[in-house]
Ligand SMILES: *[C@@H]1O[C@H](CO)[C@@H](O)[C@H](O)[C@H]1NC(C)=O
């Protein structure tokens with residue numbers, strides 16, 4: 001009797017020690033976010049944030065959101081925002097992360113189409129100087145090459161913090177200028193034989209062609225949507241697109257016309273000013289610091305060269321009152337001291353966290369990605385390359401990216417076909433997919449602007465599931 005009780009107690013003690021040990025192991029990570037201001041819901045996943053410290057006194061801020069189910073084996077998916085120098089926390093709060101923020105920047109609401117339903121999501125604010133990321137000596141220099149190198153080093157640090165995830169399939173995703181970051185980071189990982197289980201990349205409305213979008217494809221898209229007159233379109237093409245030797249007829253660069261005066265004089269007759277990020281959305285971009293600063297910094301001169309009136313342009317020049325548009329308070333939220341404390345973020349150098357744009361050397365045009373993507377596929381055997389585009393965007397338009405994929409020179413595999421969410425025949429048609437050999441594909445997302453996970457969250461989640469091989473579009 002007595003000894004049974006003793007054994008029972010001993011076992012119980014052992015169990016307590018064991019459980020305590022397990023908890024200790026689990027909470028050892030000081031980066032765990034234990035509570036978030038403004039969040040009422042109980043979460044069924046864990047999250048971590050803090051810094052990935054790399055050489056030269058660089059500290060990249062990361063936010064890691066575990067998968068809702070089986071995080072130990074789920075793929076790890078990195079998201080890189082565009083800009084360049086845009087914060088990936090924009091995607092976390094506005095596109096594919098677990099929460100959205102109310103207009104006041106106080107309350108968080110769960111996102112039913114968060115990508116962490118399927119995968120472990122890693123958001124890194126890159127390059128250094130973006131968002132909460134910083135450098136000790138504050139002497140910033142980032143370009144396409146240094147960003148790729150730093151991003152790889154940051155990933156190595158990430159897997160040092162989370163060694164149990166090193167074996168998991170790894171994917172790199174992102175949008176816009178991440179069309180440069182993503183292939184170059186993949187190349188950096190593969191060429192240095194870094195111990196990362198890289199399986200594929202997914203690029204949304206990417207800056208892939210290295211021409212900054214001053215292409216004919218932008219006004220071709222407007223013509224296709226009935227937003228410019230035929231007569232003015234033809235006059236514009238004639239005035240601007242005298243073909244230089246060997247230049248394809250459909251790839252006229254409006255920034256460098258043979259006769260600049262003549263090109264400028266030919267005015268497009270378009271409908272009212274358009275939202276460059278989504279031609280059918282009167283709001284997005286006007287009410288958001290990310291989109292307006294990105295526009296001012298990188299896109300205004302492009303659209304001027306093209307002769308296209310945008311809402312962003314008229315907004316910044318006329319200083320109109322903001323339209324009544326849905327607002328996200330992510331910027332106020334991230335500038336709340338209690339939030340910064342909860343996510344282990346340091347106060348940024350300029351005292352304010354801002355979404356766009358961190359320091360970037362833009363004296364050179366962005367690096368064209370054709371050769372790099374071919375190398376990823378042919379030399380390193382990367383198994384999955386998805387280029388997806390919302391078709392209402394003229395910042396990185398789908399025609400240019402579809403042509404980019406087609407020009408890579410791979411065999412088409414089957415015809416251009418429609419896809420749906422989970423293949424339901426009665427489901428909505430989400431868009432079209434063109435498959436090529438060797439795991440390359442172009443995916444069109446119908447009715448979406450520049451930020452696909454924001455405009456078409458359900459479709460975007462499906463594109464992710466296809467990328468990681470859970471479904472086939
Ligand atoms: C980035 O800067 C480094 C250092 O100055 C230089 O070697 C490299 O060529 C630059 N890369 C690009 C794409 O301009």
Ligand SMILES: *[C@@H]1O[C@H](CO)[C@@H](O)[C@H](O)[C@H]1NC(C)=O
Pocket residue numbers: 259260261262265
């Ligand atoms: C450029 O176009 C303008 C306006 O059409 C014209 O007056 C001028 O002669 C052209 N210049 C050249 C070098 O062809």
